[in-house]
Each structure stands twice: as C-alpha cells, then as structure tokens.
Amino acid sequence: xxxxxxxxxxxxxxxxxxxxxxxxxxxxxxxxxxxxxxxxxxxxxxxxxxxxxxxxxxxxxxxxxxxxxxxxxxxxxxxxxxxxxxxxxxxxxxxxxxxxxxxxxxxxxxxxxxxxxxxxxxxxxxxxxxxxxxxxxxxxxxxxxxxxxxxxxxxxxxxxxxxxxxxxxxxxxxxxxxxxxxxxxxxxxxxxxxxxxxxxxxxxxxxxxxxxxxxxxxxxxxxxxxxxxxxxxxxxxxxxxxxxxxxxxxxxxxxxxxxxxxxxxxxxxxxxxxxxxxxxxxxxxxxxxxxxxxxxxxxxxxxxxxxxxxxxxxxxxxxxxxxxxxxxxxxxxxxxxxxxxxxxxxxxxxxxxxxxxxxxxxxxxxxxxxxxxxxxxxxxxxxxxxxxxxxxxxxxxxxxxxxxxxxxxxxxxxxxxxxxxxxxxxxxxxxxxxxxxxxxxxxxxxxxxxxxxxxxxxxxxxxxxxxxxx
Numbered sequence: 001x002x003x004x005x006x007x008x009x010x011x012x013x014x015x016x017x018x019x020x021x022x023x024x025x026x027x028x029x030x031x032x033x034x035x036x037x038x039x040x041x042x043x044x045x046x047x048x049x050x051x052x053x054x055x056x057x058x059x060x061x062x063x064x065x066x067x068x069x070x071x072x073x074x075x076x077x078x079x080x081x082x083x084x085x086x087x088x089x090x091x092x093x094x095x096x097x098x099x100x101x102x103x104x105x106x107x108x109x110x111x112x113x114x115x116x117x118x119x120x121x122x123x124x125x126x127x128x129x130x131x132x133x134x135x136x137x138x139x140x141x142x143x144x145x146x147x148x149x150x151x152x153x154x155x156x157x158x159x160x161x162x163x164x165x166x167x168x169x170x171x172x173x174x175x176x177x178x179x180x181x182x183x184x185x186x187x188x189x190x191x192x193x194x195x196x197x198x199x200x201x202x203x204x205x206x207x208x209x210x211x212x213x214x215x216x217x218x219x220x221x222x223x224x225x226x227x228x229x230x231x232x233x234x235x236x237x238x239x240x241x242x243x244x245x246x247x248x249x250x251x252x253x254x255x256x257x258x259x260x261x262x263x264x265x266x267x268x269x270x271x272x273x274x275x276x277x278x279x280x281x282x283x284x285x286x287x288x289x290x291x292x293x294x295x296x297x298x299x300x301x302x303x304x305x306x307x308x309x310x311x312x313x314x315x316x317x318x319x320x321x322x323x324x325x326x327x328x329x330x331x332x333x334x335x336x337x338x339x340x341x342x343x344x345x346x347x348x349x350x351x352x353x354x355x356x357x358x359x360x361x362x363x364x365x366x367x368x369x370x371x372x373x374x375x376x377x378x379x380x381x382x383x384x385x386x387x388x389x390x391x392x393x394x395x396x397x398x399x400x401x402x403x404x405x406x407x408x409x410x411x412x413x414x415x416x417x418x419x420x421x422x423x424x425x426x427x428x429x430x431x432x433x434x435x436x437x438x439x440x441x442x443x444x445x446x447x448x449x450x451x452x453x454x455x456x457x458x459x460x461x462x463x464x465x466x467x468x469x470x
Contacts, residue, residue, distance in 0.1 A: 017045055017046060017047045017135050018045075018046055018047070018056045018057075018132050018133075018134075018135060019046070019047045019048065019049040019054065019055045019056050020041055020046050020047070020048055020049065020055055020056065020057055020058070020059060020128065020132070021048070021049045021050075021051065021052050021054070021055030021057070021058035021059070021080070021084065022034065022037075022038060022041075022048055022058070022059050022061075023058070023059070023060045023061065023076055023080070024061045024154060025060070025061060025062055025063045025069070025072060025073055025076065025091070026061070026062065026063025026065070026069060026073075026091065026092065027063065027065075028161045028163075028208065028210050028258070029118075029161075029163060029166075029210055029211070029212065030061055030062075030063060030091055030092065030118065031154055031155075031161060032161050032162075032163040032210070033061060033090070033091065033118055033119055033120075033121070034061045034154060035151060035152055035153055035154055036121045036151065037059065037061070037090070037121050037124050037125070038151075038152045038154070039151030039152040040121055040125055041125075041128070042152055044125075044134040044135070045134060045135035046128070046132075046134065046135070051083075052079070052080050052083035052084040053083045053084060055084055056086070056132050057084070057086040057087075057088065057113075057128065057131055057132045058080040058084045058086065058087045058088070059087075059088045059089075059090065059124060059128070060073070060076055060077050060080055060087060060088070060089050060090070060091075061090050061091040062076075062077070062089060062090070062091035062092060062093035062094060062105070063091060063092055063093060064091070064092040064093035064094075064095070064096045064104075064176070064180060065092065065175075065176070065177065065361065066356075066359045066361055067359055067361065067362075069093075070093060070096075070362075073091070073093045074093070074105075074108055074109070077089055077105065077109050077112065078109060081109060081111060081112070085111075086113055086131060086132075087109075087111075087112045087113060088112065088113050088114045088115075088116075088124060088127045088128065088131070089105050089109075089112050089114070089115045089116070090115075090116045090117070090118070090120055090123075090124050091117070091118050092117070092118050092177070092180040092181065093105060094115045094116050094117050094118070094120075095117035095118065095179070095180040095181075096176075096180065096362070096363070097363075103115055113127060113130075113131050114127035114130075114131075117180060117181075118166075118180060118181050119166050119181065147160075147198050147199050147201075147202035147204070148198040148201070148202065149194050149195055149197075149198040150195045150198040150199045150202065153199075155429075156410070156449070156450070157202075157203055157204070157450060158203065158204060158205045158206065158408065158410075158449065158450030158451075159204060159205065159206035159207070159208065159408075159429060160199050160204045160206075160207060160208070161208045161210050162192065162195060162196055162199065162207050162208065162209055162210070163187070163210050163211060164186065164187055164192050164209060164210070164211050164214065164217050164240065165184055165185060165186040165187060165211040165212070165213070165214075165216070165217055165220075166181060166182070166184075166185045166187075166211070166212070167181045167182040167183045167184045167185050167212060168181065168183070168184055168212035168213050168216075169183050169184045169213070169216065169219070169220075170213065170298070170299075170300055171298055171365075172287075172297055172298050172299060173296065173297055173298050173364060173365045173366035173369065174287075174297060174327065174330070174358070174361070174364050174366045175361075175364065176361055176362075176363045176364055177212060179363060181212065183220070184212070184213065184216055184219060184220045185220060186217050186218050186219070186220050186221055186235055188226050188235070189218075189226040189228060189233055189234075189235045189239070189240055189243075190226050190227050190228045190233075192240065193228045193233075193240075193243055193244070193247065194228075196244055196247050196248075197247055200247060200248060200251045200253055201251075203450065204253065205251070205252070205253045205254065205408060205450055205451075205452070206253065206254040206255075206256060206408055206429075207244065207248065207253060207254065207255050207256070208256045208258060208428065208429075209241075209244070209255065209256065209257050209258060210258045210259060211258075211259055212259065213259060213261055214237065214257060214258065214259045214260050214261075215237055215260050215261040215262075215263045215265070215266055216237075216261065216263075217235070217236065217237045217240060218234070218235035218236040218237065218240075221235050223235055223236045228243065237265065237266075237269070238265065238268045238269065241255070241257065241269055241272060241277075241278055242272060242277065244278065245272055245277030245278045246277070248278075249277070252452070254278075254279050254408070254425065255277075255278040255279060256278075256279045256281055256283075256425075256428060257269070257278065257279075257281065257282055257283065258283040258428070259283060259285060260282050260283060260284050261284070261285070261300060262284055262286070262305075262306050262309050262310075263300070264309075266282075266309075267309070267312065267313070267316075269282075270313050270316040270317045270320070271316060271317075273317045273319075273320065274316055274317040274319075279425045280317050280319045280320045280321060280425065281320070281321045281322075281323070281425055281426065281428070282313075282320065282321075282322050282323075283323045283324070283428065284322060284323070284324050285324060285325050286306060286324045286325070286326060287299055287325065287326055287327050288326060288327060288330065288337075288341055289306065289307070289340055289341045289343075289344030289345075289348075290333075290337040290340040290341060292337060293330055293332075293333055293337050293341075296330065296331070296332055296366070296369060297327075297330065297366070306344075306348075307344060307347060307348055310322060310348050311348075319425075321351045321352070321425070321426040322348070322349075322350055322351050322352070323350070323351060323352035323353070323354075323428065323431070323432060324350050324352070324353055324354075325353070325354045325355070325356070326341065326345075326353060326354070326355045326356075326385060327355070327356050327357075327358050328341070328355055328356070328357055328358065328378060328381035328382040328384075328385045329357050329358045329373045329377060329378030329379075329381045329382065330358050330366070331358065331366055331367075331369035331370065331371050331372045331373070332369055332370060332371030333358075333371070333373065333381075338381055338384075338385075341385065342384070342385065342388050345385070345388055345389055345392060346388065346392060349392060349396060350389065350392060350393075351392075351393060351396050351426065352393060352426075352431075352432050352433075352463075353385075353386075353389035353392075353393065354431070355382050355385045355386055355389065356382065357375075357378035357379045357381065357382040358373070358378050360372070390463075393463060394460065394462075394463075397433075397460045397463070397465060398460055400457045400460075400465060401457050401458065401459060401460065402456070402457060403456070403457050404454055404455070404456050404457075404470065405424045405425075405435070405454070405455060405457060405465075405467070406424065406425070406452050406453075406454060407422035407423065407424055407435045407437065407452065407453050407454070407455045407467065407469075408422055408423050408424075408450075408451075408452055409421075409422040409437070409447050409448060409449055409450065409451055409452070409453055410422055410423060410429070410434070410449060411449060412437075412447040412448060412449055415446040415447060415448065416437065416439075416440065416445070416446055416447025416448070416453075416469065417439060417440070417446070418439055419436070419437050419438050419439045420437040420447050421434050421435070421436060421437060422434065422435045422437055422447075422453065422455075423435060424465065432463070433462070433463035433464040433465065434464050434465075435455065435457075435464065435465045435466075435467050436461060436464055436465065436466045436467070437453070437455060437467055437468075437469055438458070438466065438467065438468050438469070440468070440469040440470075441468065445469055445470075447469060453469050454469070454470050455467035455468060455469045455470060456468050456470055
C-alpha cells in the first residue's frame with residue numbers, strides 16, 4: 001500500500017495592520033481630542049506610524065487660534081502631503097473659512113482627503129474608514145497601552161488632562177474659538193468621574209482639569225442632576241471638583257484646575273483647596289485689569305472685582321498660587337490703561353503670568369475696533385509687562401526658600417542619584433517652572449518618575465526652584 005500525500009494549504013501570512021501617522025498641534029484641549037481619535041484607531045486595529053512616509057495615511061490635528069499657530073498647522077499639513085500624500089485634517093483650523101467663504105485648509109491644500117473641525121472623532125474615523133478600511137473591531141477595553149475607560153493618553157503616564165466640556169458661551173472680541181468649537185457643551189458628570197477613576201487606577205498622579213471655561217461647567221444643562229456610582233450628583237463645578245478630590249485622595253493624587261473664570265461661585269472651591277482636597281492652584285485667564293479694556297474685550301468680569309476676589313481667595317487659602325494670561329496692546333489701550341494693568345499684577349501678586357502682544361486674528365471682531373497700536377508698540381508693552389510679572393514671580397518664589405515641599409518627579413536618571421526634575425503644586429507641566437532636584441545627601445535615597453518625594457527648597461533659579469531631596 002502506497003503512501004498518499006495529502007496536499008496542505010499554506011498558512012496565510014497575516015496582513016500587516018494599516019498604519020496611521022498622527023500630529024497633534026495646539027493646546028491641551030486639542031490634545032484630548034487627539035487622545036480620543038488615537039484610542040478609537042487603536043480599538044479598531046490601526047497602528048500608529050512614527051514617520052509620515054512610514055504611514056498609510058496621516059492625520060493632522062490643527063490649531064487655528066493665532067497667526068503663528070495657523071502657519072505651523074498649514075506648514076505641517078504641507079509637509080505631510082509632500083512626504084505621504086494622504087492627509088486628513090481635523091481641529092480648530094479645519095473649521096476656519098477662507099476669504100471667499102470656502103474652507104481655508106481645502107483652499108490652500110486642495111489635495112487633502114478630508115477636513116473636519118475640532119472635537120470630531122466620528123467624522124475623522126469616517127474619513128479614515130473611507131480611505132484606509134479598518135482591519136477589525138475589538139472591544140475598546142482591549143486597547144493596548146490604554147487606561148481602560150480613559151483610553152489612550154499622549155502625556156507621560158503619571159499625569160493626564162481631563163476635558164470636562166467643549167465650546168464656550170462667551171464672545172470675547174479677540175477670540176474666535178466659539179466659531180470653531182461652538183457653544184458650551186458639558187460632558188455628563190458620570191462620564192467625567194468614570195474617566196477620572198480609570199486614570200487614577202491606571203497610575204496617574206496628577207489630573208489636570210481643562211475646558212474652554214471650567215467655571216461654567218453645567219450651565220448649558222442648567223446644572224441637572226446626573227448619577228455617579230448610583231448616587232445623584234449635580235452637573236456643577238463645585239460638586240465635580242469635590243467628587244474629583246474624593247476620588248484622588250485614596251491614590252494620593254493631585255487635581256489641578258485650569259481655565260477658571262473668576263465668577264463668584266469659584267469662591268466655594270477655596271475651602272476645598274485649604275483642606276487639601278484639590279491643589280491650591282488656579283489658572284485664571286484674566287486678560288486685563290482695566291474696566292474699559294475689559295469692556296472692549298467683552299470679558300465677563302471687571303478688574304476691580306477680580307482684585308477683590310483674589311484677595312479674598314488668599315485670605316481663605318494663603319497657599320493659593322494663581323497663574324494667568326494677559327494681552328498687551330489691545331486696540332485702543334492707552335498708556336494709562338496699560339499702567340493700570342502693571343499695577344494690578346503687582347497688587348494681585350500673580351504668581352505665574354504669561355502675556356501676548358495683541359495679534360489681529362482673522363475673524364476676531366476686535367480687529368475692527370479703533371485705536372489699533374503699531375506692532376512695535378504692542379511688542380514693547382508685552383516686554384514691559386513681562387519684566388514686571390517676572391519680578392513679582394521671582395519675589396514670590398524666593399519666599400519658598402527653606403520650606404519643605406512635596407514634589408512630583410518628572411525626570412530622575414539613575415533613580416535620581418544624580419538629581420532630577422520635578423514639580424511642586426505651584427507648577428503645571430510645560431507652562432510653569434520646575435523644581436530642580438539636587439543629588440540626595442543620603443545614599444539610600446532614590447527617586448522614580450511619577451512618584452512623589454519630599455524636598456527642601458534651597459535656592460531659586462529664574463522661574464525655577466532648586467531643592468534637596470530628603
């Protein structure tokens with residue numbers, strides 16, 4: 001009997017998963033949009049490429065707020081088109097109109113595959129599916145490298161941004177964000193807290209709360225009652241911050257608040273900060289101090305009330321650190337109004353201040369106001385402002401010399417034996433100063449990225465502190 005050879009079917013080589021290149025430009029709010037898109041891409045089996053030419057398709061998440069950001073976004077789109085050829089554009093610039101009423105991006109780069117505005121995960125995914133069909137569709141909680149319900153994050157593992165709302169109801173004359181991101185839409189409070197818990201459980205030690213207007217959380221839904229862990233909780237800033245503080249406490253994690261307009265109800269948060277529930281840190285976009293300038297800006301608060309409110313906040317919570325941004329050289333700004341701003345920064349003792357020289361952004365109604373200052377004068381006032389702001393900030397930093405502070409470690413080569421870099425509660429990542437950690441005196445002392453260490457402040461260095469780990 002002869003042997004019979006049964007032909008075998010060769011095992012098919014698995015198809016390589018499609019690769020998507022991704023560039024995220026702009027602010028932390030845009031970064032959270034990018035994280036949502038990347039989470040969905042990973043959930044559907046796409047991989048990310050490290051280079052444009054190594055990708056099957058490229059997504060560029062753009063910024064369109066000021067002229068420099070628009071140029072950077074358009075240049076990046078052009079670079080991606082040149083190196084790859086298949087580009088999907090999303091983000092704030094994608095919502096801007098050209099002079100003829102058409103889409104700005106499409107008019108400048110007509111070969112892009114698709115253009116969407118910000119906060120448009122599904123529209124982006126629809127475009128990806130059209131030009132690069134998805135390989136499979138597993139469950140989102142199987143996404144590799146994700147924080148469970150919180151999805152993929154683009155920040156270091158020990159801190160993350162949590163966006164609580166989208167859009168803004170204000171119509172500030174210098175700003176075009178509402179035209180790109182729309183009116184305020186608050187996320188359901190249960191969804192926000194669910195994401196926060198997933199991040200804490202995943203090892204996040206610092207949660208940075210962001211939105212266009214954090215203080216207005218819940219206004220659009222009239223502070224309706226939502227549910228979290230079976231309990232009713234109002235969709236309102238105070239209840240949200242209180243719940244986030246409760247969630248963070250068992251993990252020893254920080255909660256930091258950004259983009260907080262100085263409305264009266266913000267006063268309710270200061271006792272939570274004094275008790276240690278959330279960091280005594282407020283990022284308050286004040287923009288100016290003089291009532292007439294604020295009126296031309298159509299800002300929702302006056303300078304006098306802001307100064308009184310800040311003084312009251314500091315009475316309730318003496319450890320409070322305030323960071324803010326300002327605009328110098330706004331149309332019609334007189335020398336007296338500008339001096340008023342400088343006096344305000346000195347009197348309010350703003351810990352961390354940034355300043356922009358007024359930029360006539362396309363579409364901003366402020367461009368039509370009388371009294372546009374020459375660019376050189378705007379830049380000169382910005383420089384004068386920063387000189388005053390830095391002197392205030394430096395003096396406040398020097399007061400910390402001799403104090404012992406908790407520091408979150410961001411960098412620690414060789415387990416910190418040669419020192420490292422961290423941040424105190426007064427320092428938000430990438431926008432404030434840092435704590436430069438010296439090599440520890442104790443041989444047994446080690447430091448790890450993403451963990452806290454105690455350190456004694458021994459000196460200042462520009463906007464930074466110098467500290468000895470203990």
